[in-house]
Amino acid sequence: MSARTVDDLRLDDAPLALASGLLDGRTAIVSGGGSGIGKAAAWVLARLGARVAICGRNPERLEAVQSAFDARGWPILAHPCDIRDEAGIERLLDAVAARFGLPDILINNAGGQFAQGASQIAPKGWRAVIETNLTGCWLMMQAVARRWIDGGRGGVIVNVTAANGRGMPGIAHSAAARAGVENVTRTAAVEWAPHGIRINCLAPGLVDSGGLSVYPEAARAAFARANPQRATGDPWDIAQIIAFLASDTTRFLTGTTITADGGGALWGDLWTIERPVYFSDSFQKAEIHVA
Ligand SMILES: CCCCC/C=C/C(=O)SCCNC(=O)CCNC(=O)[C@H](O)C(C)(C)COP(=O)(O)OP(=O)(O)OC[C@H]1O[C@@H](n2cnc3c(N)ncnc32)[C@H](O)[C@@H]1OP(=O)(O)O
Numbered sequence: 001m002s003a004r005t006v007d008d009l010r011l012d013d014a015p016l017a018l019a020s021g022l023l024d025g026r027t028a029i030v031s032g033g034g035s036g037i038g039k040a041a042a043w044v045l046a047r048l049g050a051r052v053a054i055c056g057r058n059p060e061r062l063e064a065v066q067s068a069f070d071a072r073g074w075p076i077l078a079h080p081c082d083i084r085d086e087a088g089i090e091r092l093l094d095a096v097a098a099r100f101g102l103p104d105i106l107i108n109n110a111g112g113q114f115a116q117g118a119s120q121i122a123p124k125g126w127r128a129v130i131e132t133n134l135t136g137c138w139l140m141m142q143a144v145a146r147r148w149i150d151g152g153r154g155g156v157i158v159n160v161t162a163a164n165g166r167g168m169p170g171i172a173h174s175a176a177a178r179a180g181v182e183n184v185t186r187t188a189a190v191e192w193a194p195h196g197i198r199i200n201c202l203a204p205g206l207v208d209s210g211g212l213s214v215y216p217e218a219a220r221a222a223f224a225r226a227n228p229q230r231a232t233g234d235p236w237d238i239a240q241i242i243a244f245l246a247s248d249t250t251r252f253l254t255g256t257t258i259t260a261d262g263g264g265a266l267w268g269d270l271w272t273i274e275r276p277v278y279f280s281d282s283f284q285k286a287e288i289h290v291a
């Protein structure tokens with residue numbers, strides 16, 4: 001297996017696992033829909049029949065996806081929004097309501113972090129990553145759920161986290177945030193079940209999206225060997241699971257996390273920063289200084 005790249009034509013041609021028309025008449029919001037996994041998810045959802053609204057901070061990326069959708073005759077709303085800004089989220093939801101009505105699906109995909117050893121992370125950096133990946137995700141979940149509850153109807157949320165079962169060396173802030181999202185997902189799945197709201201997480205392992213370019217070269221070189229499949233995933237692989245979780249196919253599934261990591265939770269060794277000498281093959285245990 002080898003890593004593959006994604007482009008718009010491939011997003012058009014890649015085979016769909018789910019039935020054509022499965023999401024006809026549905027409206028989906030995809031945060032971070034201007035790039036990588038979110039963009040692939042927007043494509044899958046549209047190919048399955050959904051109307052799609054995308055958000056992110058960078059308007060140019062959103063406009064590029066909007067143009068591609070317009071060229072294909074697919075309904076789309078592209079609305080810049082920082083998911084850490086609750087007033088901005090309300091404006092996003094108002095814009096979606098004006099264009100498509102209440103959404104049926106929220107794909108909470110926006111997120112990211114920077115790689116740095118845990119002892120080095122500055123308070124401002126910690127807060128930026130927690131605000132983005134935990135608080136931002138939560139604000140989106142809560143804002144959409146409130147509208148569903150007030151409207152007397154349900155909906156489906158898919159939270160994209162990251163495979164974190166054995167910790168995430170080099171991104172401790174993100175590991176904490178993603179674990180928080182997975183637990184609040186379990187909690188809200190119970191609290192909001194009476195309202196017909198389903199919530200699940202999808203935790204990817206390493207996926208060959210443009211997002212990986214922010215990692216050091218030495219770490220990136222090892223990414224494709226960090227699981228039993230000895231491969232990175234493709235945004236399309238992840239996007240199809242997102243659509244599966246967003247569809248009625250999974251109507252009996254709520255409060256759970258699906259991990260899609262090529263088996264990395266079972267075997268492999270992932271460093272998002274340069275691998276410490278201690279963990280190198282040549283390291284001799286006797287070198288440890290014991291006081
Ligand atoms: C199975 C394991 C998977 C692991 C692999 C995961 C892969 C992916 O997730 S791929 C997707 C990657 N995409 C991204 O990460 C892009 C999004 N990231 C960001 O936007 C930023 O990293 C952000 C999360 C921190 C948000 O940025 P923003 O609020 O705009 O924050 P600032 O840039 O203003 O920075 C605030 C603060 O954070 C510290 N900091 C930021 N970058 C770094 C860095 N490269 N190194 C060290 N510290 C950093 C720093 O304290 C910043 O404050 P100032 O020093 O005052 O700038």
Ligand SMILES: NC(=O)C1=CN([C@@H]2O[C@H](COP(=O)(O)OP(=O)(O)OC[C@H]3O[C@@H](n4cnc5c(N)ncnc54)[C@H](OP(=O)(O)O)[C@@H]3O)[C@@H](O)[C@H]2O)C=CC1
Binds near residue numbers: 110
């Ligand atoms: N690729 C991988 O290996 C893995 C990815 N993930 C997670 O999957 C998700 C998608 O990542 P991926 O597609 O790979 O990488 P990208 O960097 O391409 O995607 C991240 C998206 O999130 C958006 N975003 C980031 N911060 C904010 C914010 N504060 N408000 C609104 N939008 C924001 C970005 O848009 P903009 O910059 O315009 O705001 C961008 O579109 C992320 O949560 C990522 O952490 C998890 C595990 C592994």
